[in-house]
Amino acid sequence: MAExxxxxxxxxxxxxxxxxxxxxxxxxxxxxxGGMGRVFLALDPEGRTVAVKQxxxxxxxxxxxxxxxxxEVEVMRKIRSPRVAELVDADLEADPPYIxxxxxxxxTLHSLVDTEGPLRGDALLRMAYGIAEALVAIHDxxxxxxxxxPSNVMVAGGEPVIIDFGIAREQDATRLTRxxxxxxxxxxxxxEVLDGAVAxxxxxxxxxxxxxxxxxxxxxxxxxxxxxxxxxxxxxxxADLDGVPDEFRxxxxxxxxxxxxxxxxxxxxxRVLADHPAGFTPDPAxxxxxxxxxxxxxxxxTEPVPPGRKRALAVGAGAAAVALLVSGSLLVGxxxxxxxxxxxxxxxxPVAAPPRPSYRATIGNGQEGQKLMxxxxxxxxRKVLVFAPLDADITPYAGDGxxxxxxxxxxxxxxTFWPECREKVDPGEQPTSAKCTGVxxxxxxxxxxxxxxxxxxxxxxxxxxxxVSMDGTYQGIFAFTLKPTEAA
Numbered sequence: 001m002a003e004x005x006x007x008x009x010x011x012x013x014x015x016x017x018x019x020x021x022x023x024x025x026x027x028x029x030x031x032x033x034g035g036m037g038r039v040f041l042a043l044d045p046e047g048r049t050v051a052v053k054q055x056x057x058x059x060x061x062x063x064x065x066x067x068x069x070x071x072e073v074e075v076m077r078k079i080r081s082p083r084v085a086e087l088v089d090a091d092l093e094a095d096p097p098y099i100x101x102x103x104x105x106x107x108t109l110h111s112l113v114d115t116e117g118p119l120r121g122d123a124l125l126r127m128a129y130g131i132a133e134a135l136v137a138i139h140d141x142x143x144x145x146x147x148x149x150p151s152n153v154m155v156a157g158g159e160p161v162i163i164d165f166g167i168a169r170e171q172d173a174t175r176l177t178r179x180x181x182x183x184x185x186x187x188x189x190x191x192e193v194l195d196g197a198v199a200x201x202x203x204x205x206x207x208x209x210x211x212x213x214x215x216x217x218x219x220x221x222x223x224x225x226x227x228x229x230x231x232x233x234x235x236x237x238x239a240d241l242d243g244v245p246d247e248f249r250x251x252x253x254x255x256x257x258x259x260x261x262x263x264x265x266x267x268x269x270x271r272v273l274a275d276h277p278a279g280f281t282p283d284p285a286x287x288x289x290x291x292x293x294x295x296x297x298x299x300x301x302t303e304p305v306p307p308g309r310k311r312a313l314a315v316g317a318g319a320a321a322v323a324l325l326v327s328g329s330l331l332v333g334x335x336x337x338x339x340x341x342x343x344x345x346x347x348x349x350p351v352a353a354p355p356r357p358s359y360r361a362t363i364g365n366g367q368e369g370q371k372l373m374x375x376x377x378x379x380x381x382r383k384v385l386v387f388a389p390l391d392a393d394i395t396p397y398a399g400d401g402x403x404x405x406x407x408x409x410x411x412x413x414x415x416t417f418w419p420e421c422r423e424k425v426d427p428g429e430q431p432t433s434a435k436c437t438g439v440x441x442x443x444x445x446x447x448x449x450x451x452x453x454x455x456x457x458x459x460x461x462x463x464x465x466x467x468v469s470m471d472g473t474y475q476g477i478f479a480f481t482l483k484p485t486e487a488a
Contacts, residue, residue, distance in 0.1 A: 022052050022098055023091055030400045037096070038401040041103060049105075050088050054098040056401060064434070066092055073099055081137035083130055085154070085163045104163065106156035109215060113150065118218045118243070123158060128212045128248065129273040130160040135208060135266035138162075139201045146199045147472075148207035149188045150214050185472030186227040187220050191235045191258050191290050202260035208269065209239075209255030217243040221256060224381045227470060234258065236289035247278035254282035258290040356465065357384045363462070364391030365431060369419035373439050376480045380470045383485050389461040390415065396453060396460055399442075406448065406455040413447040416440045416477070438477040444484065451484040 020027060025042040028049075032039040037056040044050050055069060069092055076087035076099075089100040109127070113119065119127055131153060138145055145152075145162065152164045190206035193199045213221035222233040223240055233239070237258045241249055251272055257263050262283045264272070272280045359375045362368055368391065375384075390396065396404035399412035416438050418431035425431055431438075443462065447453045451464030466482035473479065 022054055023089075023094060023100075025050060025052050025100060027052070042100075044088070044100075049103040051085070051101050051103045052098055053101065055096045057096045066097060069097055069099065075141075075143050076101070078141040078143065079137055081134060083134035083159075083161060084137055085161055101163075104154040104156050104161045106154045106161075108151050109153040109155055109160065109211070110150035112155050113215055113218050119215045120245070124212075124216055124245065124248070125273065125277075126158055127153075127155075127160055127215050128208075129270065131162065131208055131211060132266055132269035132273060134160065134162040135201070135204050136270055139204070139266050144199050144201055144204050145207075146203065147185065147188075148204055148211055149185050149472075150211055153211065186470075187222045187230045187234070189231075189234070190260065192260050194231055194234070200260070201265060202263045205255050205263045205266060205269065206257075206260075208266075209252045209263075212248070213239065213241060213244060213252055213256070216245065216248060216252075217241075219243075226378060226380050238289075250280045250282050251277050254280070257282070259288065262288075357382060358386070359384065360387045362391055363388050363394060363417060365393060365418045366420075369417040369439060372417070373419050373478065376439075376441075376468055377470070377478075379468045380480075381468065383465060383467050385465050386462045386482070388463075389459050391417075392459075394460075398447075404447070404453070406460075410447045412442055412444050413453040414440060414442040433477055440477050440479050442471075442479070442481045444481060449484070452482075 022040065022042065024045055028041045028043060030038065031041050031051065037054050040052045040054070042050050042052045055065065069090075073087060073090045073092065076084075080086065085101045085104055087099065087101055091098055118124075131148070135145070135148075147164065148162070152162065154161045154163055188207040188210045190203050193203050210221040213219075217240070219240060220230070221239045221241070222230045224230070235258060237256065239252070239256045241252060244252060251264070251269070254262065254264050255269070357375070357379050359372060361371060363372050372388070394415050394417050396413050396415040398404050398410035399414065404410055404413055418436040418438050421431060421436035423435040425435055443452050443466075445452055448455055449464075451466075452462070454461055454463055462482070465485050465487050467485045469481045469483065471479040471481055
């Protein structure tokens with residue numbers, strides 16, 4: 001008999017309920033899920049609320065994965081600040097391993113701004129100052145966060161608390177054997193890290209500037225579009241600060257400087273914000289663009305890649321969303337330029353008609369997966385039509401991280417495929433991020449659905465019109481989201 005949550009022939013066995021306990025913690029509800037694991041609200045033996053982060057069973061046994069979790073624990077134990085969700089407990093020998101942190105009751109900065117609009121006045125000052133204070137605590141402990149962004153800032157009582165040290169690292173640490181280039185989210189990554197440098201405190205300051213700019217405007221500082229186009233704007237210092245209050249503009253300009261040595265450190269941010277931010281004058285070097293790989297520095301208002309030319313852009317060995325490290329060498333990303341025409345549409349499907357970019361092919365590992373990855377990356381921010389069956393090797397999961405219930409209700413659907421492997425995968429061996437580059441696709445909304453993931457005749461398929469977004473990368477896994485939308 002198959003274990004719960006496994007594939008038997010063409011059917012999916014209904015998944016088991018989440019565990020009642022993890023270690024000595026009683027689970028109360030599910031908070032979040034992603035490619036790396038699940039997060040639960042739980043009670044400790046004394047009845048206090050905590051957040052339990054459990055590594056996904058499918059990757060818990062990957063080479064080096066426990067070492068990364070151990071590094072996260074070591075980082076969090078050294079940092080003592082009310083601005084950072086502190087570590088409570090950890091069991092790295094559990095199967096799967098987990099860590100426990102203080103539960104921050106609130107919502108993310110991204111959610112707050114998205115629903116209530118940009119921050120103003122004292123609320124914006126408290127947010128900017130509080131995040132800067134968190135960076136001081138992190139940097140003084142000898143660490144960098146490396147993935148600061150609005151979704152990693154919890155807001156409780158108007159005060160920020162930094163969460164998610166899943167890719168934090170010591171400032172002087174050497175790279176582990178397989179970091180995979182998973183160093184953050186394009187738009188919050190500075191040019192030097194895109195060029196392959198190890199992220200240091202100036203990288204966190206850059207992310208602070210992008211995060212505060214989002215809080216002040218409700219828009220990403222370097223706009224939307226393909227990861228390539230967003231990265232190019234960071235290289236030339238083309239941050240969109242329209243709508244940022246004047247008293248913050250100088251400090252944000254300095255924090256978002258393309259050159260790391262032109263940015264203030266976290267201590268300076270705190271000092272200026274506590275005194276008089278309007279009086280801060282950025283270093284003139286903060287206004288100078290840096291050279292973008294292969295195409296040189298771009299003048300304001302120009303695009304280094306001419307429209308219509310499908311030239312690849314290597315934005316650095318560390319930029320997981322634009323280039324991949326493969327066997328120690330640089331594999332140039334295949335993302336099209338911002339002004340490139342959309343891919344040619346195949347024949348119309350029963351769902352909708354062109355002119356939307358459309359994808360109609362089997363989704364699988366290898367070249368089939370690479371085609372879908374390229375399609376999604378080229379259409380970030382666009383509405384597309386997808387009519388594509390999943391190969392039998394691709395297993396969907398529900399939003400809580402459990403196997404997908406093909407005949408029930410799931411709050412969303414997600415699946416992972418592996419376009420390319422850096423090392424040989426033996427016969428019968430399942431691809432993992434230890435050897436391969438992965439792509440996780442999340443389909444929003446209750447599933448199965450007419451527009452979304454369907455299960456018919458023994459096969460899954462994605463069908464409908466969607467808006468594509470890219471959610472960044474983690475440990476070599478690219479994360480895309482498909483949001484169901486109206487037909488063309």
